[in-house]
Amino acid sequence: MSGSAGEVKPDAALGLEGIPHTGEGVTSDGHLIEPQAEDFRHARQAPEDADWFKRAVFYEVLVRAFADSSSDGTGDLRGLASRMDYLQWLGVDCLWLPPFYASPLRDGGYDISDFRAVLPDFGTVDDFVYVLDEAHRRGIRVITDLVLNHTSDAHPWFQASRSDPDGPYGDFYVWGDDDQKYPDARIIFVDTESSNWTYDPVRGQFYWHRFFSHQPDLNYENPEVQEAMLDVLRFWLDLGIDGFRLDAVPYLFEQEGTNCENLPHTHEFLKKCRKVVDDEFPGRVLLAEANQWPSDVVAYFGDPEVGGDECHMAFHFPLMPRLFMAVRRENRFPISEILAQTPAIPAGCQWGIFLRNHDELTLEMVTDDERDYMYAEYAKDPRMKANIGIRRRLAPLLDNDRNQQELFNAMLLSLPGSPVLYYGDEIGMGDNIWLGDRDGVRTPMQWTPDRNAGFSSCDPNRIYLPVNADPVYGYQAVNVEAHLNNNSSLLHWTRRMIEVRKQHPAFGLGDFTELGSSNPSILAYIRTYSADGAADTVVCVNNLSRFPQPVELHLGEFEGCVPVELTGGVRFPAIGELPYLLTLPGHGFYWFQLTAATDEGEAP
Amino acid sequence: MTSSPTEVITELADALREWLPTQRWFAGKDRPVESVRPVHAVSLVDGDPALLHSVIEVRQNGSADRYQLLLGLRADLPEHLGHAWIGTRAQLACYDATQDTELTGLLLDLIARGETHAGLDFQHEPGAELEIALRSRPVGAEQSNTSLVYGHHYILKLFRKLVTGTNPDLTLHRALRTQRCEHIAEPLGAIQGSLNGEEVTFGMLQRFLPDAADGWAMATASVRDLMAEGDLHPDEVGGDFAGEARRLGQAVAEVHADLAAALGSGSEGSDLLDRTVDAMQRRLDAVLASVPELGAHEAGLRSAFDAARELSEPIAVQHIHGDLHLGQVLRTVLGWVLIDFEGEPAAPAAERLSLRSPLRDVAGMLRSFDYAAHQLLVGHPGGSGAEDQLTVRALEWARRNRDAFCDGYAEKAEDPREHAVLLRALELDKAVYEVAYEHGNRPEWLAVPLSSIARITGS
Structure with a gap:
């Protein structure tokens, strides 16, 4: 029946006329013709480095929000490419782009309607290759989100599946005659969905969806689905992308009598993805988005015997709310506890850690008590609550307190894991809580005090979201240009800290040991890394209290070493027999490298 | 070595008489040391440095107490051990060997x-x-x-x-x-x-628990946070301690249950109550004689103690910690830990080993919450409106965390507030002890137990 006259074409809903996309044509056996990597120019490769992701500073940037090259009010890929010098200057190593695929945008682009086409607002696949090229030229890598679990209901695969149950896509989704199967799977979006099944009048059956009803789950029991998704990976990897953040990985498979999360089959498929990367694209990475307790997330790294054979990285979710809680409590235990509960990970793996990202401050992983506490502390205005999180940017979350912003960033850059910065936080951008849903933290990047904050030259009324214009965080005061012109700005500070971090492999690659002390307001730890006979030992001391604090650190095993403060190079008194006494200003921190004692170099 | 270990100690007796009162652990600082003599001395290490292990008997005002001494002997005392020096004999420096790694x-x-x-x-x-x-x-x-x-x-x-x-x-x-x-x-x-x-x-x-911080430091960090806010209540500030206090209550109840399971428990009737209340009244008599400020509360105290004597239900007794306060608990990443089960150092050994009501430990902890709440107010110039405000906050903090502690305890054992009369008497008895201690040692702190007594007795 495919291709017959009068039939609605499966790509009818996409709005991708004139650019290569899935379903432009159909093969004689009914398969949709999809764009191939060979159809496009490929980007130059980033320099080879197997461990790059362990040392990297990541930067999450929303294409829509960063820079608009076409003056249509929406940021785009060419705009992002035009700001690459800034990102290189800042010192970030890898950009993480949330989805930029073709999408009806009913879930922020996570509802993908074509895995092989770019959202026309953002540009084209060729524009993406240009971004990659510009980034790689500067030693910056790029990863993006890929949603494995589901597609948009506008995806030609789904359109074919619903209209032709016996065709090649008939079994691409999870269909059922009733809505009774898998009753133990929880409903994730409790605010909007009442069931994981929705009736499709076209096919006359129910389809399975763990997220929104417009996002049908792919049927991974079908080997053709697995192959099709592996080919999606290959498509972008061929073009030169450096990796993927795999969205919603725990939900790929279903099994009766289970909660349909973290099933063994899901891990088997991730191992297949990893094998494609290792065999065909070495040096590229997979990052798991599994919003779970660390002891459960480690499963997504795979077999520790071989250094991990699933994802290279996974986000450490519970650490982030604990950082905020610890500083509010002026007490290290919320952080110490979660780090103590974090299991060791395989040798080839790394955590991703963050303070804020495009989603809310995630509270799924804290206990009810802690969730109540976080709400009470951070969301006094009920409009700041969404689902189960809190919609604020870092600066307003910390009452715009510069000392606290520095302390939080210092912890982010020194705790175990690769830090992920969120665009705009390096200049202390604010949020706009009066915008709906999660848009409050997705306003345009503030580049200059000019029209539209230098983000776009469009008519201000045309901009996708208003630029932040409030008296404290508005673009006239808070913008990249102003920060560049002020040497003591948060932006310059952030850049210097990233630079310091890069000089010390201990931050990215080192072991982590907490140094206890009798002062509960002090969080101190030691990062050590040894390679080729040289050791890099860094001691980090953080004052979680707003008041000055003393601390005595037990550094006896380093007796005779001299701590050298990392931002200024000042040599502190050598470590002696007695506990090492430090005093810290409120919300202050120190990073020291421990060096063997040598002469100060004074003239004889 | 020419002298025996016993001879070394004997020859050092005068130096030890000078040295002992300078040591924190020496219990008899308030009385002159009459004599020091070895009752046991052996050599653990010969040579230089040498190590002696000894027990000395210290006589003061007719009492004789025994102390453990580890004595180091060196021809040359390194500079970093200078603070440990006790005396010199036969060209050998004698020093406190606990300081010598x-x-x-x-x-x-x-x-x-x-x-x-x-x-x-x-x-x-x-x-x-x-x-x-x-x-x-x-x-x-x-x-x-x-x-x-x-x-x-x-x-x-x-x-x-x-x-x-x-x-x-x-x-x-x-x-x-x-x-x-x-x-x-x-x-x-x-x-x-x-x-x-x-x-x-x-x-x-x-x-050793290297990650631990003691309960006093934890609690006073919370109080500090509250006092800096001024216009917020304890349940509204970031440093709220109630969650910790509740988990601490649970921990204490579990320790009590484990002690009872391991060493047994019993039940006592009016005999124990009589003895307990007699001891409370005797302590009160003694403290009243030396601290006149306590006089105003005598009637309230005596009637609170006597109320306990009237209790008819049997009292559960068992081994307890005996000297429980926030300084005797440690917060670790795995939760709360109790340390130092030696009991009150000043109490006689027989009392320390007897079966007593676990409410004593609860009372000790409740007193400690009061102390933590008020410690930042000690030494404040009195009478100002701001101080009144802080006093209100301190009381709120103490009430919130005392309740949370009891809530936590009640989650694992019988709610201590079910025995309000006895708990009150025990708390007041502890406060009377504190009055004596503060009077003798830290007069500026005297107001802390006195104001608690006034509040509890309603006088």
Whole structure:
């Protein structure tokens, strides 16, 4: 029946006329013709480095929000490419782009309607290759989100599946005659969905969806689905992308009598993805988005015997709310506890850690008590609550307190894991809580005090979201240009800290040991890394209290070493027999490298 | 060495009389030292440095107390040990060897090997495997004993003032270990010996908790946060402590349950109440005689104590901690841990070993919350409106956290507030003791227990 006259074409809903996309044509056996990597120019490769992701500073940037090259009010890929010098200057190593695929945008682009086409607002696949090229030229890598679990209901695969149950896509989704199967799977979006099944009048059956009803789950029991998704990976990897953040990985498979999360089959498929990367694209990475307790997330790294054979990285979710809680409590235990509960990970793996990202401050992983506490502390205005999180940017979350912003960033850059910065936080951008849903933290990047904050030259009324214009965080005061012109700005500070971090492999690659002390307001730890006979030992001391604090650190095993403060190079008194006494200003921190004692170099 | 260990101590007696009152752990600082004589002295290490282990008898005002002394002897005392110097004899510097890491490492090695050495019995607990040759360091700020930390692993507490019989600290820790109690620092070994045929505990080795912060520091960080806000209530500020207080209550209740399971429990009637209340009244008599400020509260105190005498239901008794307060609990990443089960150091040994109501421990902790709440107000210039405001906040903090502690306790055992009359009497008795202590030691703190007494008795 495919291709017959009068039939609605499966790509009818996409709005991708004139650019290569899935379903432009159909093969004689009914398969949709999809764009191939060979159809496009490929980007130059980033320099080879197997461990790059362990040392990297990541930067999450929303294409829509960063820079608009076409003056249509929406940021785009060419705009992002035009700001690459800034990102290189800042010192970030890898950009993480949330989805930029073709999408009806009913879930922020996570509802993908074509895995092989770019959202026309953002540009084209060729524009993406240009971004990659510009980034790689500067030693910056790029990863993006890929949603494995589901597609948009506008995806030609789904359109074919619903209209032709016996065709090649008939079994691409999870269909059922009733809505009774898998009753133990929880409903994730409790605010909007009442069931994981929705009736499709076209096919006359129910389809399975763990997220929104417009996002049908792919049927991974079908080997053709697995192959099709592996080919999606290959498509972008061929073009030169450096990796993927795999969205919603725990939900790929279903099994009766289970909660349909973290099933063994899901891990088997991730191992297949990893094998494609290792065999065909070495040096590229997979990052798991599994919003779970660390002891459960480690499963997504795979077999520790071989250094991990699933994802290279996974986000450490519970650490982030604990950082905020610890500083509010002026007490290290919320952080110490979660780090103590974090299991060791395989040798080839790394955590991703963050303070804020495009989603809310995630509270799924804290206990009810802690969730109540976080709400009470951070969301006094009920409009700041969404689902189960809190919609604020870092600066307003910390009452715009510069000392606290520095302390939080210092912890982010020194705790175990690769830090992920969120665009705009390096200049202390604010949020706009009066915008709906999660848009409050997705306003345009503030580049200059000019029209539209230098983000776009469009008519201000045309901009996708208003630029932040409030008296404290508005673009006239808070913008990249102003920060560049002020040497003591948060932006310059952030850049210097990233630079310091890069000089010390201990931050990215080192072991982590907490140094206890009798002062509960002090969080101190030691990062050590040894390679080729040289050791890099860094001691980090953080004052979680707003008041000055003393601390005595037990550094006896380093007796005779001299701590050298990392931002200024000042040599502190050598470590002696007695506990090492430090005093810290409120919300202050120190990073020291421990060096063997040598002469100060004074003239004889 | 030409002199025997006993002779060395005897020759040092005058130096020791000078030195003892300067030591924090010396219990008799308020009275002159009449004489010091060795009752036991052996050599643990010969050569230079040499190490002697001895017990000295210190006579003061007719009382004779025994203290443990580890004495180092060196021809040249290095500068970093200068603070440990006691005296010099026969061209050898004699000093407190607990400060000398070159000598103290031996103690751990002997415990690990389980050796009997020079009449001292070095033991490790069954199943405990110990690393040896760890670097040791003395712990600062300790009240009545001297502790050494080995690496990040172990802590060896050397008891200073000795009691005959196995030290209750060791007895109770061993009992709790049999229950796999999670709220203690695991006991790993001991140094025991005998004096005149009676067993004596010289030291106890435990797992060291390097990540721990004590409850007092935790609680006062919370109070500090509250006081800095001024216009917020304790449940509204970031430093709220109620969650910690509740978990602490749970921990104390679990320790009590484990002690009862391991060492038994009993039930007492009016005899115990009579004895308890008699002791309270006697203590009150004594303190009233020396602290006139307490007089205003005498009637309220006496009637609160006597109310306890009228209780008809039997009182559950068991082994308890005996000196529980926020300084005796540690917060670790795994939760709360109780330390120092020696009991009140000043109390007679028989009392420390007897079965007592676990409400005593609860009362001690409730008093400690009051102290923590008020400590920042000590020394404040009085009478200003701002101070009144802070006083209100302090009271709110204490009430919130005392309640949270009892809530937590009640989640694991009977709610202590079910025994309000006895709990009140025990708390007041403790406060009377505090009045005496503050009067003698820290007069500026006297208002803390006095105001609590006024509040509890409603006078």
